Structure formats: structure tokens, C-alpha cells
Amino acid sequence: MIATRTTPAEPLSAKILTLNAGEDAAAAQAASAAAKRAPRQLPPLTRAEIATRIASGQALVLKGPLVLNVTAWSARHPGGALALLHFVGRDAEDEMAAYHSDATLEYMRKYAVGVASDFDDEVGWKPLTPPIALGLVRHSDGIKGHWAREGRVVAAEGLVPESESALDDVVTLTAEQLEPVIVPAGLDRRVERTRSKAYHDLKKQVVDAGLFVPPGPLSGYGKDIVRYLLLGGGSLALFFGTTGWAGQMASAALLGFMWQQLTFVVHDACHCGVTGNWWWDRMLAMTVADWIGGLSAGWWCDNHDIHHLVTNHPEHDPDIQHIPFFAISVQFFRNLWSTYYKRIMWLDKFSQYMIPIQHRLYYIVLSLARFNLYVLSYMHLFGKKVKHDFFWKYELSGLAFFWLYYGSMLRSLPTWGMVFGYLVVSHVCASPVHVQIVLSHFACSTDDLGPLESFPSRQLRTTMDVVCGEDIEFVHGGLHLQVTHHLFPRLPRHNLRKASLLVKDYCKAYDIEYMEHGWLDGNRQVLDTLRDVANQLAILKQVADKEIAEKMH
Helix, strand or coil: CCCCCCCCCCCHHHHHHCCCCCCCCHHHHHHHHHHHHCCCCCCEECHHHHHHHHHHCCCEEEECCEEEECCCCHHHCCCCHHHHHCCCCCECHHHHHHHCCHHHHHHHHHHEEEEECCCECCCECCCCCCHHHHCEEECCCCCCCCEEECCCCHHHECCECCCCCCCCCCECCCHHHHCCCCCCCCCCHHHHHHHHHHHHHHHHHHHHCCCCCCCCHHHHCHHHHHHHHHHHHHHHHHHHHCCCHHHHHHHHHHHHHHHHHHHHHHHHHHCCCCCCCHHHHHHHHHHHHHHHCCCCHHHHHHHHHHHHHCCCCCCCCHHHCCCCCCCCCHHHHHCCEECCCCEECCCCHHHHHHHHHHHHHHHHHHHCHHHHHHHHHHHHHCCCCCCCCHHHHHHHHHHHHHHHHHHHHHHCCCCHHHHHHHHHHHHHCCCHHHHHHHHCCCCCCCCCCCCCCCHHHHHHHHCCEEECCHHHHHHHCCHHHHHHHHHCCCCCHHHHHHHHHHHHHHHHHCCCCCCEEEHHHHHHHHHHHHHHHHHHHHHHHHHHHHHHHHHHC
16 A cells, blocks of 8 residues: 555645544535545535446445545555455545555545535445445456356345356346345444544544654664564574584574564564555565565465455455364355455365364464465465566565575475474464464454444454553564554554553443453453354254254165
8 A cells, every 4th residue: 555654743634534523514524625626626426326337337435425436546556456346335434544644545536536415424424335245346348337246245145146157147236236235233324423433533643642653763673673683593593503403493493483573574564564655664574574484475465454454254354264274153154255265165074074173273273374374475476466566576586585595494404304393393483473363353253244334343343452561562563452453554563552542542432342351361262262163063064964864764
């Protein structure tokens, strides 16, 4: 995503478009200001007109009352086209404020094509259902209004036939079919709108407190850099200074711990939270992830951006799609279509064997998760949709360097047993980061409350913090404060604790649960979730086996 460092000054876009609580005429003022500052007079667009344009193939996203046409931009969007497709027909003002710099927010006005005449400041915009959420994508024939069904998703049931359609089949989409299918009982649009407005006030508090500015010298990473050097230097010293098993395994352990710690730097940089400059942060992420760790930062960003936007949605969030090894919701028993991986997540025989014992194998599987990241990284880099640009070439060069240095280390070891031991130990010692990543989401809600749910409500419902002291925060790398991080992904890691105090005040004021648990309790809740899903699958299997036996007799 295009980014520049955020400063404590009030964002220009907030003066133009932010809908502040308590100002009844804010929507009208925002629309008027947008029209005046635009290079041309923006026409009013009714809900029916917006839906018709979307059905014809245009990617229209709302930013408050402004209607943006991002059809041409989506292919060049640094956060990926899918990130935009999830918000077609929806008001993404909150998400835009969370993920973009002030300069980028202002730049977005370039794509404004109208003002939504049906936008109501009291209850906001009643969102349409994005075609991607119906399992539909633009047809490859390029004809206006032609859609193809890429997969069967829950929201699309009744829209398309039960039988699987081929990707080449043309699907007719009407404006009426974009009306929300999922409207959960008890979800109040007025409440969600109030929380959304207050979120912008909360962001202004965080900005005014100077928390978007990296703290101190080296952006707060002074002690961290010393730690990385000690781990890396210690690993090399033991590797070249010892010949026995104990020394070499200690070297492998230190190398793994260094990879684990550096993963947090990659995470920060991919969120533009180190220098505040998108280009330099992306270069930093690729240097650390690819050249030192052998993983693709480009894949991480592509995957992780979607996770933040549709957190804990079984069909859309790739960070919880771990079939056949894990299922954190019974929804995964339905052979769901992954809109990210573009494949069916089959509950096949292997899944039916693994999931009933997933709570017992949880830590064992996660200890080897880095090997899976290699596969995902290389599938991304050599996939058909990746751009063969400078970043791609830099990543490939980095991966070549990684396997040169790491492969040379393995080849220099005297026995195959020691090679295997060094490989396993170094990767297992890098695995605590995987436990840390899933800890804040696996035990949280996976319910689909539809596009009516506001951004802050969704993030606070699907994310929890891990309580720890300031003296051991480096072990968690900022991922223990996931609630605040999900609300403000660009916030520098070292300022998350201070910002979390403001977020807790926000939650108290608007009656939203702020979930936080200790490390042991959090792990216990994750295991309980896995055990509960495992038991439900075991019961279903017993019932199915009994029915089969009865029919056979």
C-alpha cells in the first residue's frame, strides 16, 4: 500500500470526509466538500445505480458518501486486487483510514465518480454484497456484465444452481442479487454507525498522542537489533567453533530463535510500521524475510492483508484455512471454497483422520509450520498472477542467497544425522511465532455477521490480546497486542501498549468486549476450541457410520 509516515497533525482527509459523532450534518458537509474539491462536479448516484454498475462489472467502493471506481486501479493496488474486491458495494472508510497514510487517503479522491445519494449519516450506508462474496469473478471473456462462478460460497446459496459450474460458464448477476443475504438478528445499523464514527475519533486521539511516530533512535529497535546480532553471532560462533552434537544443535537453536525474532520485523515492515515509507519498509521486509529467512515477504503481505480485512471468516481469511490439519469451526465440514486460495477445502479422508486429534497434534504441527511457509512462498512467487517486477527479482535473488548460505552450512556438517538434526532444530526453534500468530484468533468468533458489521466491531469480536509484562514483550514481538494492532495496523510496534489504553477506553464507552488472556489461559482456550470441533466431527462420523451400517443390514 502507498504510504508515508503519519504525523500527529490532523489528517487532511479527516477535515474533508471523516464523519464525527454528534454532528448531524456531517454527511452532507462531507459530500459538499468532496464535490467542491473534486476536479469536476460529482453527480449523485442512487443505490440502484451503484448496484447496477457493480453488476455490470465496475468495482465501486464507498469512502463515506464518496463513490470510488477502483476497477482500473485494482490490478496495481499494493494490497492486492482481492483486498478491494471484498469491499465492492461497501463503505470502506474505516478500513481505508486504518491501512493508508494521509497522502494516500487524499489521493483516493482521484477515483471518485459520484456521491451516494442514499448515504445516511445516522445509520451509514446499507452495504451491498460484493460479488466475490457470492463466489463470482469477472468472466475472462471481458464482456461487460459477464461473470463466472469460481466457487460455491455460503452467501451464494440460492443465487446459483447446486451443481458446480465450470469457470467458463457465464453467470447473470442482477442488482437485486447484491442485496445482503446475511442480516443477523440483533445487529443494529445505528449502533454500528456510531462505533464507526467513534473509531475515527479514536484514531485522531492516537495521532494526537504522537503514537504513529516511531519512538526514539532506530525507531525503537535499538535493543532488538542487539538481540538479533547476539543470536546470529552466537549461532555462527558455535557453528564454526565447535564440532560436536551439543555445539551444533545449540547453533541451530540460536539460528532458529533469530529467525523467530526477525519474523516480527518482517510483520512490522509489511504493515509499514518501521520507517513509515511503503517502499523502504517493503525493501526491509524482503531483505529480512527472503535473504535471511528464505520466505517470501510478498506472499506474506498478500496473504496477511486479506486476513486483516476479513478476519476469522472461514471462506475468506487464509490465516484460519488450515484444512486438513486444523479446523476451528464446524463450517469447515462443508467443503468450503477459499476465495483466497481459489480451491475447495475438502473434508477428505485425511482431514477426517487429522481433525479428531487436532488438539493433540497442535503443537507438533505448528513446530514444523515453517516448512509449509516455504511451500506457500514459492507457490506465490512462481504463480501465474505474480508481477515479474523489481520486487519479484529481488525476492528470488534473496531466496537464492538464503539457500546458498543455509545449504552450505548443512553440507559442511560431517554426518547426515547431524544435517537432519540441524535442519529440524533450527526450524522447530523458529516455531513459537506460529503459536503466537494463531493464539489471538483461533479461540475467537468465526461467525459471519455480514457486511453490515462495522470494522471496529468485527476486529474486536475476532481478536484477543495476550497479557504479558513489558520486560518480556520482545518474546511476543508486539503480536500479544493484536486487538490494537488490528484496529491500527500501521501503528509502530513499540507504541502498541500505550495505544491499547485508548482502545480500552473506546471499548468501555461503546460497550464492546476487549478480550485479553494470559499466555497459558489463551493456549488453553485455543486447545478447547480445537477439542470441541474435533469432538463434533467425531460425533458426525459416528452417526454417519451408524446410518451406513443400518442401511447395509
